[in-house]
Amino acid sequence: MADPHRGLDAQGYIAREGSLGRVQEPFRPVVAAARDRLLDVFGARLTSAYLYGSVPRGTARPGRSDLDLLLVLRAGPTEADRADAGTLDAALDKEFPQVDGVSTLVYGRERLLSAAETYDMGWFVACLCTPLLGEDLAEYLPRYRPTSRLARETNGDLAARLPRWRERIARATTADERRTLDRIIARGLVRTAFTLVMPRWNGWTGELDEMAEVFAEYYPEWGPRIRAAAAAGYAPTGDAGALRGYTEELGPWLADEYARVHGTKQA
Known part of the structure:
Protein backbone atom coordinates (compact mmCIF):
# COMPACT_ATOMS: atom_id res chain seq x y z
CA MET A 1 0.00 0.00 0.00
CA LEU A 141 -8.24 12.58 -17.76
CA PRO A 142 -6.12 9.59 -16.71
CA ARG A 143 -4.77 8.94 -13.25
CA TYR A 144 -1.15 9.83 -12.66
CA ARG A 145 1.84 8.28 -10.95
CA PRO A 146 5.03 10.20 -9.97
CA THR A 147 6.99 9.02 -13.00
CA SER A 148 9.91 10.37 -15.01
CA ARG A 149 7.50 11.08 -17.88
CA LEU A 150 5.39 13.27 -15.61
CA ALA A 151 8.52 15.03 -14.37
CA ARG A 152 9.70 15.72 -17.92
CA GLU A 153 6.36 17.00 -19.20
CA THR A 154 5.68 19.27 -16.24
CA ASN A 155 9.07 20.88 -15.62
CA GLY A 156 11.38 19.74 -18.40
CA ASP A 157 11.29 23.22 -19.96
CA LEU A 158 13.40 25.02 -17.36
CA ALA A 159 16.17 25.83 -19.84
CA ALA A 160 13.63 27.62 -22.03
CA ARG A 161 12.23 29.57 -19.06
CA LEU A 162 15.57 30.96 -17.91
CA PRO A 163 16.02 33.53 -20.75
CA ARG A 164 12.49 34.83 -20.16
CA TRP A 165 13.18 35.20 -16.46
CA ARG A 166 16.40 37.11 -17.18
CA GLU A 167 14.49 39.49 -19.45
CA ARG A 168 11.82 40.11 -16.81
CA ILE A 169 14.45 40.74 -14.14
CA ALA A 170 16.22 43.23 -16.42
CA ARG A 171 12.93 45.11 -16.96
CA ALA A 172 11.99 45.22 -13.26
CA THR A 173 12.44 48.73 -11.90
CA THR A 174 10.55 48.70 -8.59
CA ALA A 175 10.87 46.78 -5.36
CA ASP A 176 7.38 45.35 -5.83
CA GLU A 177 8.26 44.07 -9.29
CA ARG A 178 11.40 42.41 -7.97
CA ARG A 179 9.51 40.81 -5.07
CA THR A 180 6.93 39.44 -7.50
CA LEU A 181 9.68 37.92 -9.63
CA ASP A 182 11.41 36.55 -6.54
CA ARG A 183 8.24 34.69 -5.60
CA ILE A 184 7.53 33.40 -9.12
CA ILE A 185 11.06 32.26 -9.93
CA ALA A 186 11.78 30.82 -6.50
CA ARG A 187 8.62 28.75 -6.57
CA GLY A 188 9.35 27.56 -10.08
CA LEU A 189 12.85 26.44 -9.13
CA VAL A 190 11.72 24.64 -5.97
CA ARG A 191 9.00 22.77 -7.82
CA THR A 192 11.43 21.81 -10.56
CA ALA A 193 13.98 20.65 -7.99
CA PHE A 194 11.33 18.52 -6.32
CA THR A 195 10.07 16.91 -9.53
CA LEU A 196 13.69 16.11 -10.42
CA VAL A 197 13.70 13.64 -7.51
CA MET A 198 9.94 12.91 -7.37
CA PRO A 199 10.13 9.51 -9.12
CA ARG A 200 12.86 8.30 -6.77
CA TRP A 201 11.00 9.58 -3.71
CA ASN A 202 7.79 8.11 -5.17
CA GLY A 203 5.33 10.65 -3.90
CA TRP A 204 3.87 14.13 -4.23
CA THR A 205 3.64 17.21 -2.03
CA GLY A 206 2.48 20.72 -2.81
CA GLU A 207 4.31 22.42 0.07
CA LEU A 208 7.48 24.32 -0.88
CA ASP A 209 9.33 23.63 2.35
CA GLU A 210 8.68 19.89 2.11
CA MET A 211 9.69 19.91 -1.55
CA ALA A 212 13.00 21.50 -0.57
CA GLU A 213 13.65 18.92 2.15
CA VAL A 214 12.90 16.02 -0.17
CA PHE A 215 15.23 17.43 -2.82
CA ALA A 216 17.99 17.94 -0.24
CA GLU A 217 17.92 14.24 0.62
CA TYR A 218 19.25 13.49 -2.87
CA TYR A 219 21.33 16.61 -3.58
CA PRO A 220 22.58 17.79 -0.17
CA GLU A 221 25.17 20.11 -1.71
CA TRP A 222 22.35 22.16 -3.30
CA GLY A 223 20.00 21.81 -0.34
CA PRO A 224 20.75 25.22 1.22
CA ARG A 225 20.07 26.99 -2.08
CA ILE A 226 16.73 25.26 -2.55
CA ARG A 227 15.71 25.84 1.07
CA ALA A 228 16.46 29.55 0.61
CA ALA A 229 14.37 29.58 -2.57
CA ALA A 230 11.49 27.89 -0.71
CA ALA A 231 11.67 30.59 1.97
CA ALA A 232 11.57 33.27 -0.74
CA GLY A 233 8.58 31.54 -2.29
CA TYR A 234 6.69 32.20 0.93
CA ALA A 235 8.23 35.59 1.81
CA PRO A 236 10.02 37.13 -1.20
CA THR A 237 12.43 40.01 -0.67
CA GLY A 238 13.32 40.83 -4.26
CA ASP A 239 17.03 40.76 -3.43
CA ALA A 240 19.01 41.41 -6.62
CA GLY A 241 21.72 38.93 -5.67
CA ALA A 242 19.19 36.18 -5.08
CA LEU A 243 17.52 36.84 -8.44
CA ARG A 244 20.88 36.71 -10.19
CA GLY A 245 21.73 33.46 -8.41
CA TYR A 246 18.46 31.91 -9.61
CA THR A 247 19.12 32.55 -13.28
CA GLU A 248 22.92 32.33 -13.44
CA GLU A 249 23.80 29.55 -10.97
CA LEU A 250 20.99 27.45 -9.53
CA GLY A 251 18.75 27.57 -12.60
CA PRO A 252 21.36 26.52 -15.19
CA TRP A 253 22.63 23.68 -13.00
CA LEU A 254 19.10 22.46 -12.37
CA ALA A 255 18.18 22.64 -16.07
CA ASP A 256 21.24 20.58 -17.05
CA GLU A 257 20.64 17.98 -14.34
CA TYR A 258 16.97 17.75 -15.22
CA ALA A 259 17.79 17.12 -18.87
CA ARG A 260 20.32 14.46 -17.88
CA VAL A 261 17.89 12.63 -15.59
CA HIS A 262 14.51 13.06 -17.32
CA GLY A 263 15.15 14.61 -20.72
CA THR A 264 13.72 17.83 -22.13
CA LYS A 265 10.05 18.60 -22.59
CA GLN A 266 9.07 18.68 -26.23
CA ALA A 267 7.29 21.86 -27.35
Whole structure:
Protein backbone atom coordinates (compact mmCIF):
# COMPACT_ATOMS: atom_id res chain seq x y z
CA MET A 1 0.00 0.00 0.00
CA ALA A 2 1.23 3.49 -0.85
CA ASP A 3 2.30 5.79 1.95
CA PRO A 4 -0.62 8.23 2.42
CA HIS A 5 1.79 10.80 3.78
CA ARG A 6 3.46 10.99 0.38
CA GLY A 7 0.37 12.22 -1.43
CA LEU A 8 -0.49 8.90 -3.08
CA ASP A 9 -3.62 6.80 -2.87
CA ALA A 10 -3.70 3.09 -2.09
CA GLN A 11 -2.99 2.24 -5.75
CA GLY A 12 0.05 4.51 -5.95
CA TYR A 13 -1.60 7.29 -7.96
CA ILE A 14 -1.17 10.95 -7.03
CA ALA A 15 -4.18 11.92 -4.92
CA ARG A 16 -5.92 15.23 -5.51
CA GLU A 17 -4.30 17.50 -2.97
CA GLY A 18 -7.01 20.00 -1.98
CA SER A 19 -10.71 20.34 -1.24
CA LEU A 20 -13.20 23.09 -0.46
CA GLY A 21 -13.59 21.57 2.99
CA ARG A 22 -9.97 22.44 3.78
CA VAL A 23 -10.36 26.16 3.05
CA GLN A 24 -9.67 27.94 6.34
CA GLU A 25 -12.21 30.33 7.82
CA PRO A 26 -10.32 33.57 6.98
CA PHE A 27 -10.28 32.65 3.29
CA ARG A 28 -13.87 31.51 2.88
CA PRO A 29 -15.26 35.01 2.17
CA VAL A 30 -12.79 35.66 -0.65
CA VAL A 31 -13.44 32.23 -2.17
CA ALA A 32 -17.19 32.87 -2.04
CA ALA A 33 -16.75 36.29 -3.62
CA ALA A 34 -14.54 34.85 -6.36
CA ARG A 35 -17.12 32.18 -7.16
CA ASP A 36 -19.98 34.66 -7.43
CA ARG A 37 -18.05 37.23 -9.46
CA LEU A 38 -16.69 34.66 -11.91
CA LEU A 39 -20.25 33.77 -12.80
CA ASP A 40 -21.14 37.44 -13.16
CA VAL A 41 -18.15 38.21 -15.40
CA PHE A 42 -17.89 35.10 -17.55
CA GLY A 43 -21.41 33.66 -17.45
CA ALA A 44 -22.10 31.04 -20.10
CA ARG A 45 -18.52 31.29 -21.43
CA LEU A 46 -17.32 29.52 -18.29
CA THR A 47 -17.36 25.73 -18.23
CA SER A 48 -15.26 25.19 -15.06
CA ALA A 49 -13.44 27.07 -12.33
CA TYR A 50 -10.88 25.70 -9.88
CA LEU A 51 -8.86 26.74 -6.87
CA TYR A 52 -5.27 25.60 -6.49
CA GLY A 53 -2.36 26.29 -4.18
CA SER A 54 -2.26 26.73 -0.43
CA VAL A 55 -5.87 27.94 0.02
CA PRO A 56 -7.57 24.64 -0.97
CA ARG A 57 -4.77 22.67 0.71
CA GLY A 58 -5.64 24.38 4.00
CA THR A 59 -2.12 25.69 4.55
CA ALA A 60 -2.57 29.34 3.52
CA ARG A 61 -1.24 32.09 5.78
CA PRO A 62 -3.57 35.07 6.29
CA GLY A 63 -2.04 38.23 4.89
CA ARG A 64 0.84 36.33 3.24
CA SER A 65 -0.67 33.75 0.89
CA ASP A 66 -2.14 34.44 -2.51
CA LEU A 67 -5.35 33.09 -4.02
CA ASP A 68 -4.86 31.05 -7.19
CA LEU A 69 -7.66 30.34 -9.67
CA LEU A 70 -7.92 28.44 -12.95
CA LEU A 71 -10.77 29.20 -15.34
CA VAL A 72 -11.83 26.94 -18.19
CA LEU A 73 -13.77 28.57 -21.02
CA ARG A 74 -15.81 26.84 -23.68
CA ALA A 75 -13.65 28.45 -26.37
CA GLY A 76 -10.02 29.52 -26.29
CA PRO A 77 -9.53 32.66 -24.19
CA THR A 78 -9.25 36.04 -25.85
CA GLU A 79 -7.23 39.02 -24.67
CA ALA A 80 -10.50 40.50 -23.41
CA ASP A 81 -11.09 37.37 -21.32
CA ARG A 82 -7.62 37.65 -19.78
CA ALA A 83 -8.19 41.35 -19.14
CA ASP A 84 -11.49 40.57 -17.38
CA ALA A 85 -9.71 38.01 -15.22
CA GLY A 86 -6.98 40.53 -14.36
CA THR A 87 -9.56 43.14 -13.37
CA LEU A 88 -11.28 40.63 -11.12
CA ASP A 89 -7.94 39.65 -9.58
CA ALA A 90 -7.11 43.25 -8.74
CA ALA A 91 -10.54 43.90 -7.21
CA LEU A 92 -10.41 40.81 -4.98
CA ASP A 93 -6.85 41.56 -3.89
CA LYS A 94 -7.80 45.11 -2.93
CA GLU A 95 -10.96 44.11 -1.07
CA PHE A 96 -9.67 41.15 0.94
CA PRO A 97 -6.52 41.81 3.01
CA GLN A 98 -6.25 38.16 4.00
CA VAL A 99 -4.81 37.41 0.55
CA ASP A 100 -1.53 38.81 -0.73
CA GLY A 101 -2.37 38.83 -4.42
CA VAL A 102 -4.88 37.02 -6.62
CA SER A 103 -3.79 35.24 -9.80
CA THR A 104 -6.05 33.64 -12.40
CA LEU A 105 -5.03 31.33 -15.24
CA VAL A 106 -7.44 31.16 -18.19
CA TYR A 107 -7.57 28.23 -20.63
CA GLY A 108 -9.91 26.79 -23.21
CA ARG A 109 -11.52 23.42 -22.52
CA GLU A 110 -10.23 21.83 -25.72
CA ARG A 111 -6.63 22.66 -24.96
CA LEU A 112 -6.74 21.27 -21.43
CA LEU A 113 -8.12 17.97 -22.72
CA SER A 114 -5.67 17.75 -25.63
CA ALA A 115 -3.06 15.01 -25.90
CA ALA A 116 -0.29 17.62 -25.76
CA GLU A 117 -1.42 18.75 -22.29
CA THR A 118 -2.24 15.34 -20.78
CA TYR A 119 0.94 15.18 -18.70
CA ASP A 120 1.22 18.92 -18.05
CA MET A 121 -1.91 21.03 -17.58
CA GLY A 122 -4.11 17.94 -17.66
CA TRP A 123 -2.23 16.52 -14.68
CA PHE A 124 -2.37 19.96 -13.05
CA VAL A 125 -6.17 20.04 -13.29
CA ALA A 126 -6.66 16.43 -12.20
CA CYS A 127 -4.28 16.43 -9.24
CA LEU A 128 -3.57 20.00 -8.11
CA CYS A 129 -6.87 21.81 -8.75
CA THR A 130 -9.97 21.81 -6.54
CA PRO A 131 -13.32 22.18 -8.38
CA LEU A 132 -15.11 25.41 -7.57
CA LEU A 133 -17.68 25.76 -10.37
CA GLY A 134 -18.96 23.71 -13.29
CA GLU A 135 -17.83 20.35 -14.63
CA ASP A 136 -14.70 18.63 -13.40
CA LEU A 137 -12.39 17.84 -16.32
CA ALA A 138 -10.61 15.23 -14.20
CA GLU A 139 -13.40 12.86 -15.28
CA TYR A 140 -11.89 12.88 -18.78
CA LEU A 141 -8.24 12.58 -17.76
CA PRO A 142 -6.12 9.59 -16.71
CA ARG A 143 -4.77 8.94 -13.25
CA TYR A 144 -1.15 9.83 -12.66
CA ARG A 145 1.84 8.28 -10.95
CA PRO A 146 5.03 10.20 -9.97
CA THR A 147 6.99 9.02 -13.00
CA SER A 148 9.91 10.37 -15.01
CA ARG A 149 7.50 11.08 -17.88
CA LEU A 150 5.39 13.27 -15.61
CA ALA A 151 8.52 15.03 -14.37
CA ARG A 152 9.70 15.72 -17.92
CA GLU A 153 6.36 17.00 -19.20
CA THR A 154 5.68 19.27 -16.24
CA ASN A 155 9.07 20.88 -15.62
CA GLY A 156 11.38 19.74 -18.40
CA ASP A 157 11.29 23.22 -19.96
CA LEU A 158 13.40 25.02 -17.36
CA ALA A 159 16.17 25.83 -19.84
CA ALA A 160 13.63 27.62 -22.03
CA ARG A 161 12.23 29.57 -19.06
CA LEU A 162 15.57 30.96 -17.91
CA PRO A 163 16.02 33.53 -20.75
CA ARG A 164 12.49 34.83 -20.16
CA TRP A 165 13.18 35.20 -16.46
CA ARG A 166 16.40 37.11 -17.18
CA GLU A 167 14.49 39.49 -19.45
CA ARG A 168 11.82 40.11 -16.81
CA ILE A 169 14.45 40.74 -14.14
CA ALA A 170 16.22 43.23 -16.42
CA ARG A 171 12.93 45.11 -16.96
CA ALA A 172 11.99 45.22 -13.26
CA THR A 173 12.44 48.73 -11.90
CA THR A 174 10.55 48.70 -8.59
CA ALA A 175 10.87 46.78 -5.36
CA ASP A 176 7.38 45.35 -5.83
CA GLU A 177 8.26 44.07 -9.29
CA ARG A 178 11.40 42.41 -7.97
CA ARG A 179 9.51 40.81 -5.07
CA THR A 180 6.93 39.44 -7.50
CA LEU A 181 9.68 37.92 -9.63
CA ASP A 182 11.41 36.55 -6.54
CA ARG A 183 8.24 34.69 -5.60
CA ILE A 184 7.53 33.40 -9.12
CA ILE A 185 11.06 32.26 -9.93
CA ALA A 186 11.78 30.82 -6.50
CA ARG A 187 8.62 28.75 -6.57
CA GLY A 188 9.35 27.56 -10.08
CA LEU A 189 12.85 26.44 -9.13
CA VAL A 190 11.72 24.64 -5.97
CA ARG A 191 9.00 22.77 -7.82
CA THR A 192 11.43 21.81 -10.56
CA ALA A 193 13.98 20.65 -7.99
CA PHE A 194 11.33 18.52 -6.32
CA THR A 195 10.07 16.91 -9.53
CA LEU A 196 13.69 16.11 -10.42
CA VAL A 197 13.70 13.64 -7.51
CA MET A 198 9.94 12.91 -7.37
CA PRO A 199 10.13 9.51 -9.12
CA ARG A 200 12.86 8.30 -6.77
CA TRP A 201 11.00 9.58 -3.71
CA ASN A 202 7.79 8.11 -5.17
CA GLY A 203 5.33 10.65 -3.90
CA TRP A 204 3.87 14.13 -4.23
CA THR A 205 3.64 17.21 -2.03
CA GLY A 206 2.48 20.72 -2.81
CA GLU A 207 4.31 22.42 0.07
CA LEU A 208 7.48 24.32 -0.88
CA ASP A 209 9.33 23.63 2.35
CA GLU A 210 8.68 19.89 2.11
CA MET A 211 9.69 19.91 -1.55
CA ALA A 212 13.00 21.50 -0.57
CA GLU A 213 13.65 18.92 2.15
CA VAL A 214 12.90 16.02 -0.17
CA PHE A 215 15.23 17.43 -2.82
CA ALA A 216 17.99 17.94 -0.24
CA GLU A 217 17.92 14.24 0.62
CA TYR A 218 19.25 13.49 -2.87
CA TYR A 219 21.33 16.61 -3.58
CA PRO A 220 22.58 17.79 -0.17
CA GLU A 221 25.17 20.11 -1.71
CA TRP A 222 22.35 22.16 -3.30
CA GLY A 223 20.00 21.81 -0.34
CA PRO A 224 20.75 25.22 1.22
CA ARG A 225 20.07 26.99 -2.08
CA ILE A 226 16.73 25.26 -2.55
CA ARG A 227 15.71 25.84 1.07
CA ALA A 228 16.46 29.55 0.61
CA ALA A 229 14.37 29.58 -2.57
CA ALA A 230 11.49 27.89 -0.71
CA ALA A 231 11.67 30.59 1.97
CA ALA A 232 11.57 33.27 -0.74
CA GLY A 233 8.58 31.54 -2.29
CA TYR A 234 6.69 32.20 0.93
CA ALA A 235 8.23 35.59 1.81
CA PRO A 236 10.02 37.13 -1.20
CA THR A 237 12.43 40.01 -0.67
CA GLY A 238 13.32 40.83 -4.26
CA ASP A 239 17.03 40.76 -3.43
CA ALA A 240 19.01 41.41 -6.62
CA GLY A 241 21.72 38.93 -5.67
CA ALA A 242 19.19 36.18 -5.08
CA LEU A 243 17.52 36.84 -8.44
CA ARG A 244 20.88 36.71 -10.19
CA GLY A 245 21.73 33.46 -8.41
CA TYR A 246 18.46 31.91 -9.61
CA THR A 247 19.12 32.55 -13.28
CA GLU A 248 22.92 32.33 -13.44
CA GLU A 249 23.80 29.55 -10.97
CA LEU A 250 20.99 27.45 -9.53
CA GLY A 251 18.75 27.57 -12.60
CA PRO A 252 21.36 26.52 -15.19
CA TRP A 253 22.63 23.68 -13.00
CA LEU A 254 19.10 22.46 -12.37
CA ALA A 255 18.18 22.64 -16.07
CA ASP A 256 21.24 20.58 -17.05
CA GLU A 257 20.64 17.98 -14.34
CA TYR A 258 16.97 17.75 -15.22
CA ALA A 259 17.79 17.12 -18.87
CA ARG A 260 20.32 14.46 -17.88
CA VAL A 261 17.89 12.63 -15.59
CA HIS A 262 14.51 13.06 -17.32
CA GLY A 263 15.15 14.61 -20.72
CA THR A 264 13.72 17.83 -22.13
CA LYS A 265 10.05 18.60 -22.59
CA GLN A 266 9.07 18.68 -26.23
CA ALA A 267 7.29 21.86 -27.35
